[in-house]
Amino acid sequence: MNAALPAVAPVPTLPRVTDLLPHRYPMLLVDRVEEMVPGERVRAVKAITMNEPWYAGLSADAALDYPPSLLIESWGQCAGLLASATAPAPAGQVMLFGSVADAEFCLPVLPGDVIEHRVRISRALADSVIFEGSSHRGADTVMSVSRMVMAFRPAELLRTDTPVRPHAGRDREATS
Secondary structure: OOOOOOOOOOOOOOOOHHHHOOOOOOOOOOOEEEEEEOOOEEEEEEEOOOOOHHHOOOOOOOOOOOOHHHHHHHHHHHHHHHHHHHOOOOOOEEEEEEEEEEEEEOOOOOOOOEEEEEEEEEEEOOOEEEEEEEEEEOOEEEEEEEEEEEEEEEHHHHOOOOOOOOOHHHHHHHHO
8 A cells, every 4th residue: 555645845955155245265164054934034154163264373372252343244144145045136236244233142152153144134124134042052052143234335436446545644664
């Protein structure tokens, strides 16, 4: 007797990180998307390893805490994944990090930890998106973010034909 197998719903294909972000080694700080609901939320992971360039050359007794600025960057890249999956930047537009508010670092992150970033869209405006969320190591919260703002701006407004010159005061100090 052949019993019919129950129908299985197709598993949605999750985007590859490199399909949505321009970042590459060594500044690509997201390894894999675990869940994504475009326009709403994303869960993605970052494995912390001793092979990362910021650990190179440390003395044997150096603290191995992952730099908080890189934890924010990694979380922000997850927000960028969500923004890109929700509404890819129109041609000629660049996604820019605007600000972060009320980031709280709860526990240190160390090599060997796998960090799960959870990012939600709090509000979407015409040319900006506001995110909130947290980062976790297993059941432990390692960081929370109350607000991160990203904006889309025309690339041509960010380009300049004139090289950026140091402030005049710095030139005088360097030559004195």
